[in-house]
Amino acid sequence: MIRTCLVVDDSRVIRKVAGRIIEDMGYEVAEAGDGMEALAWCRAAMPDAILLDWNMPVMNGIEFLKALRAEPEGKTPNVVFCSVENDPARIAEALDAGADEYIMKPFDGEIILSKLSMVGAAR
Amino acid sequence: MTPDDAEALKMMVQSRSGVLVNADNTYQIESRLGPIARREGKASVDELIAAIRSNRDERLMWAVTEAMVNTESWFFRDSEPFDRLRKDILPRLAAARSRPIRIWSASCAGGQEAYSLAMAVAEERPSLGDARIELFGSDISEACIHKAQSGLYNPFEAQRGLPIRMLLRYFEKQDEMWKARSDLAGALRWRRINLLSDLTPLGTMDVIFCRNTVNAFDRSSRRRVLEQFRGLLVEDGYLFLGLDEGADDIEGFYPAAGLPGVYTRTPDRQVEAA
Structure with missing residues (x-):
């Protein structure tokens, strides 16, 4: 069965670059430009994994993650934060909010593969 | 790099470290030895190898050997x-x-x-x-x-x-x-x-x-x-x-x-x- 990954980032370039890397890992990739759009995606079809930016308009990554974790019980995707925020206290904040892993931008393909593997989401 | 220079490089690394160098991989040789050549004031890797072959500078031979050994690594590799x-x-x-x-x-x-x-x-x-x-x-x-x-x-x-x-x-x-x-x-x-x-x-x-x-x-x-x-x-x-x-x-x-x-x-x- 093909696994799905939702790439959530307000940068179209990041969505395309990360999406291509994740597609090469065998995922079917969907994109969302902010947390609200991502939440709508998840309510329609919960992905297996989410690559999540922090700073986005409308609804940021933390707000989205809290809303996602508050959704009625069901499939809970592995969430890997992917942000320019690289201060340890900020990273801890994302983990406290329910992130499974964290990527500090800039990233490369090895890092995405490594992090998705850690949360058991890599094929 | 001449075939003689490539062979000399291969022997230099192998005799010191036991590591086999693929002398055909000129990209790898250039990328690893380029920084040493620049540091030593040589115009190219070819010039660096030629200088080593004539001087037999032990310090430089070791620098080249160390550079040719693979040093890629990451945490918890294969976990x-x-x-x-x-x-x-x-x-x-x-x-x-x-x-x-x-x-x-x-x-x-x-x-x-x-x-x-x-x-x-x-x-x-x-x-x-x-x-x-x-x-x-x-x-x-x-x-x-x-x-x-x-x-x-x-x-x-x-x-x-x-x-x-x-x-x-x-x-x-x-x-x-x-x-x-x-x-x-x-x-x-x-x-x-x-x-x-x-x-x-x-x-x-x-x-x-x-x-x-x-x-x-x-x-x-x-x-x-x-x-x-x-x-x-x-x-x-x-x-x-x-x-x-x-x-x-x-x-x-x-x-x-x-x-x-x-x-x-x-x-x-x-x-x-x-």
């Missing part, structure tokens, strides 16, 4: 060997030892493997009682040992293989780099070691990690290194090679069950399959 060490082997050794358990990362490159071992020990510490554990990291490259000693990793290195919670627990941010915390760094001792040299002064080892290294050696160097490991390992010790590396042809090594590349000294004390 399972470290899990096996942590959950199975360490508790077993801790229960069996009254003396310190000695663990050696023999070809540690920039130190990621050795720090991974130190973190595995730290994570398992609650179940190890008062067992004393000595951790060593070594590499043929002086530059690698300096890097390992510094404990400093850029964000790309720090994120590759290292779970974020462990990064926060064992490293601290220093400007844009991540530095091993003092308690982790303090658990390790570093030394430049050429595995082709006589290793007996190191004393016995309980666990040797030498992963993704021996396949790069020429046949006789590989055998020499593995036979030396056999001599250092205690009877109930473990040798960890890369997943695609083996020591089946070396008398006195027995493959451990369930994990490729892991060897024991005695067949009756193999690692149990998970």
